[in-house]
Amino acid sequence: MNRLDTCRSLVEEAMRCLENGDKECVMRKIEELIKADCHNGYAVGSEIVSRVRELVHELWLRNKDHGFRCGLLTLLRDLGLTKRWARDALRVGGRKLDRWLIKCGINWEGKATRGNLVKEIEGLLRRLGWDEVKMCEEMWRLVGVDVDEFRRHGIEPCAWLEGLESLHDLRRPYWLGLRASDLVIRYNGEINGEIELALGTTNSVDAVFFPTLLKTVKTPSPKIWLKRIASPMVKYILRSIVLSFYVDLGPNEWPWPIELSADELKRVLDGFTDEELSMFLAGEIDGDGVVWYNDGAFVAITACKNCPKRAILDILKEVVAKRFGAIGKIKSYETADALVFHDYNAIKLLKHIVKYMHHPLRRLRAELILAYYEGRVDDEELESLYNMTKYKQGAPDVKRNNALEATTQAAPQTHTHGDA
Known part of the structure; x- marks a missing residue:
């Protein structure tokens, strides 16, 4: 019996097992098919390969048990098949297959993922x-920022990279701030x-x-x-x-928590240390914040109008005033509301959070504005450097x-x- 005949016979036997509801028999036949190279179009042609893939697909559809599906995926991996072959056979997208592999605890690395x-x-x-x-x-x-010019004034444009590695720990409050x-x-x-x-x-x-x-x-x-x-x-x-x-x-x-009510968020923030609150605020500002200078320093946290995020502004206004003594005002704009800190209130806030900020442009502006308020750059130098960061x-x-x-x-x- 040649390879084609062997493959056709194995497919027919596997389909009989499938119709009889004998999934273990089907698994054995799939193993025999793969070992006989019946999945390889170069060896047996597209018709046989299609029938093998259809067999795997039908077995997947008829057995939704989590444990069984994990066993099938493990078998396909151990037989040396590629993830691409498995995706095509199971008719699932790459991300959906990856989610199954994570759920099953299967490490299926391709030769060049x-x-x-x-x-x-x-x-x-x-x-x-x-x-x-x-x-x-x-x-x-x-984007037109002269890093050497900033460095000549004692400001490091790549300071946003400092401490970034610590964020491998998702328990850092920065992530909750970014989530908000x-x-x-x-x-x-x-x-x-x-x-x-x-x-x-x-x-x-x-x-x-x-x-x-x-x-x-x-x-x-x-x-x-x-x-x-x-x-x-x-x-x-x-x-x-x-x-x-x-x-x-x-x-x-x-x-x-993926979703937090206003009261729940308030309880979480009240339980933070000053450092943890600073991390949270840095994540919030890296996401929905603005740092700018216009005849004075400004820091704003924005939120859409009439949406759940809007309640965050009221909470942050209260918490930041109580903990850091920085007084903010909530302002209403055409499409959004914002909690705005101005002048020395903005500086108070920035001094607490700047080392935890990682958004490159917001961190650079924060460092520049602090340098100006501390007398390390003068009016002319501020204007020249700040203009590079403007949109x-x-x-x-x-x-x-x-x-x-x-x-x-x-x-x-x-x-x-x-x-x-």
Whole structure:
């Protein structure tokens, strides 16, 4: 009997086992089929391969028991099949399969998974002299910030990288602050308890910051799509490329409540030490905050009107005044409300939180404003340095709508130490 005949016979036997409800028999026949190379189109042709995949798919559909499905996935892995083959056979997406592997505790690394490729390339580039500081400097060069000029005035533009490694611990209150602002948390599909952390952006600085931040937890994966822009501030562009970065977490890896009522948040904040509260506020401002200078220092935390996040502003106003003596006012704008700290109240707040801030632009502005208030830079130097960090209003600005370019130029996977 030749290979084709062997494969046809095994498929028929497996289908009889399937019809009889004998799933263990089907598993044995699948093992025989794979060992006979019946899954290989080059060896047996597409018709046989399709029948083998259909067999695996039918077995998956008819047996929804968690333990059995984990056993099937383990068998396919142990037989040396690729994750791509399994995805095609089971007719599930890559992320859905990955969630099942996490739930089952199965380590199924391909020969060249995306995460491993990134790590290998980073390792190579480090040996060639690349590091996070070079990435940071490349990002600033792209958006028009002269790092040498800042350093001449005693301000380190890459200070946002300091302490970043400590955020591998999701129990740090910074993450709860980021969750209260920009961090999106979604439950993943049919596997209870598993969640996804995601951050999305169209601007250049965030496109470098977000994956760098998420990488402290796990190697993030990107998504790219086009978004229509309907804003008077960006009349020069109709559509923008959106970059989103996400990591999948297994059950119980996220230590904070996913949803918090105002009263629950107040109890959590009241239980924080001053340091923990500073971390929380830094995460909140890195997400939905603004730091700027306009005849005085300003720090604002924004929230949408008439949405659950709006109640956070009232709580933060009370807690920050009580703990840090920084008095803020809630102001109403056309599309959002904001808790705003001005002048020396902003400085009080920044002095508590600046070392925990990791958003590159907000950290740089905070360091510059503090240097000015402390007399380390004068009026003229403040204006010159601050102008580099400003966004152009109503005109093209490399800081906006250039997320993809920033990622390709600053990220370790693509940086080549040369001008594009």
